[in-house]
Amino acid sequence: MRHWLSDAGNLAWIFLALHIILGAIAVAYISARRRPATAIAWMLTIIFVPYVGLVAFLLVGFSRLPKARRDKQKFVNELILDRTEGFDQLSHRDEWPQGLAGLVTLNSTLGALPMVGGNDVELLPDYHGSIAAMAQAIDEARDYVHVEFYILVADQVTEPFFAALERAVARGVSVRVLSDHLASLMNPGRKATLARLAAIGADYHAMLPLRPWKGHWQRVDLRNHRKLMVVDGQVGFSGSQNLVHESYNKKKNIARGLRWHELMMRIHGPAVRELDAVFVTDWYSETEDLLVLDTSAVVLDPAPHRVDVQVVPSGPSFENDNNLKLFVAMIHQATERVSITSPYFVPEDSILLAMITAAGRGLSVELFVSEIGDQAMVYHAQRSYYEALLRAGVKIYLYKAPEVLHAKHFSIDADVAVVGSSNMDVRSFSLNMEISVLIHSGSFVDQLRVIEDGYRANSRELELADWIKRPVMEKFWDSAARLTSNLQ
Numbered sequence: 001m002r003h004w005l006s007d008a009g010n011l012a013w014i015f016l017a018l019h020i021i022l023g024a025i026a027v028a029y030i031s032a033r034r035r036p037a038t039a040i041a042w043m044l045t046i047i048f049v050p051y052v053g054l055v056a057f058l059l060v061g062f063s064r065l066p067k068a069r070r071d072k073q074k075f076v077n078e079l080i081l082d083r084t085e086g087f088d089q090l091s092h093r094d095e096w097p098q099g100l101a102g103l104v105t106l107n108s109t110l111g112a113l114p115m116v117g118g119n120d121v122e123l124l125p126d127y128h129g130s131i132a133a134m135a136q137a138i139d140e141a142r143d144y145v146h147v148e149f150y151i152l153v154a155d156q157v158t159e160p161f162f163a164a165l166e167r168a169v170a171r172g173v174s175v176r177v178l179s180d181h182l183a184s185l186m187n188p189g190r191k192a193t194l195a196r197l198a199a200i201g202a203d204y205h206a207m208l209p210l211r212p213w214k215g216h217w218q219r220v221d222l223r224n225h226r227k228l229m230v231v232d233g234q235v236g237f238s239g240s241q242n243l244v245h246e247s248y249n250k251k252k253n254i255a256r257g258l259r260w261h262e263l264m265m266r267i268h269g270p271a272v273r274e275l276d277a278v279f280v281t282d283w284y285s286e287t288e289d290l291l292v293l294d295t296s297a298v299v300l301d302p303a304p305h306r307v308d309v310q311v312v313p314s315g316p317s318f319e320n321d322n323n324l325k326l327f328v329a330m331i332h333q334a335t336e337r338v339s340i341t342s343p344y345f346v347p348e349d350s351i352l353l354a355m356i357t358a359a360g361r362g363l364s365v366e367l368f369v370s371e372i373g374d375q376a377m378v379y380h381a382q383r384s385y386y387e388a389l390l391r392a393g394v395k396i397y398l399y400k401a402p403e404v405l406h407a408k409h410f411s412i413d414a415d416v417a418v419v420g421s422s423n424m425d426v427r428s429f430s431l432n433m434e435i436s437v438l439i440h441s442g443s444f445v446d447q448l449r450v451i452e453d454g455y456r457a458n459s460r461e462l463e464l465a466d467w468i469k470r471p472v473m474e475k476f477w478d479s480a481a482r483l484t485s486n487l488q
Contacts, residue, residue: 069285073317076281077112079293091117091308096440099333100416106329107312107438110322113277115310119269121439123419123447124239125407125454127246130264131161137231137266138164144174146230146279148207150223150421151242152179153189154196158243162196169201178282180224181206188249205286208433222316224282225432227264227421228275233294236272238437239264239419240343240408256402258374263341263407263451265419265437271309278313278435285317307441314422315433323422323436324429327410328354334363334412339452341368343406344375345382346425346482352385359393368455370405371398378425380481383474390464397459405455415442 091114093101104115124130138145138161145168154162169175177197184190184206197204207224228238241262247253248260267275273294284290314322331338331354338358345367347355359365367389373379386396399405410424411417420436422428439445 072285080112091115111313113274113311115308116270117308118306119271119309122266124264135160135164137235138168141168141173141231143232148178148279149227149243150180150225151183151244153244154193155245157245166200175202177202177204178207181209226435230276233273236267236275259403260406261403274311310438312436321429330412336413337364339366339411341407341409342424344378344423344425356392366395368397372401377481380478384478384482396462399459415445417445
């Protein structure tokens, strides 16, 4: 009996020592190069749930891609910078508002792509209409079609798109297709989609594949969330929309009547080849095949309606949170108005403070989000931020169910906007590979305002007096979900 107690005591001391060692690891390693809130969340998890917490950290605690992938990003960045020397002069810099030059320099430093003029940009707010527009562009392709979407599914809604790809291959056009590996596994129709692409003859590769037996491994939830298509370097598409039925073909969405509302844009002009540079980088990362970057001379069209555009890639292949830095800087530079549309709004502290500060400066600050959520944890976490925003004077509009407002755009004042794939949450800032497009154009922002007016007409404005009276259990789940948002 005494021997057993002695062994048990020794075992307890061993576990205590391991616990202290884990705590030391948490302090020394986890806190390095992480935001304080993130580091504290991980440290507390490992200290209070030591072994489960450690396993969780080893699985999802590293927010950068493997070094080999990051090295590829740096290599292509250098090629892009060599190719685009002096390209930034092809813009209407003399018309830029105060502060925009600094934003452009920041983006160029972080993402290697310049702002260029001479572009036409058209907004495509209709879900089926944007698919039809992309199909039409494919039908006009002569050389190549580059397709990159987080979710890509062959179904009854996307059939015109796939049919156009089939016609393109049949007439000798090179069709290269990328989609996220995990997103494909998690959405219905994967096998049928892969079979359709193979039958078409498209050159398809999965992005960030999870195949450890082939050496393809990284943190599971580091995903490529980009949405873009480029045809012959002449026309490009990007925005929030995945290529899938607006219900995502999921039974629970269909049962609830959920439909996704998106915003895409079509670009003609020099910026299209910058959009293609993002595809070239991702293709190289997945295939080891480095496609030729367009180095042809660019002739700037000086027509007054042409606009300046800068493509801003971001994600764990970069050393910095490119989109986060851009968004924070934009809010601080606004002088009149800040309008944000984001389906998943779980802001990093600097974003939250910037919005509250902007409202405190007397600016008109508004946020469009969905009344209903498709992801419970994110839905409750974002609700936990509403009270602080409402108290600061931010107007919050809840887009009415059953539509899910999935558009992602952001504008300041009268002539600067960003449209892309990035949400206002920690996942898009640090864990997902995203693409944003910065645009300087008063007429473009006017078009965006018309779309936002449509959101407003189909939304319910959230009032502080009503919000603080919501049930106690709702407040509890909102606060509990908020705590988990920093475990990234």
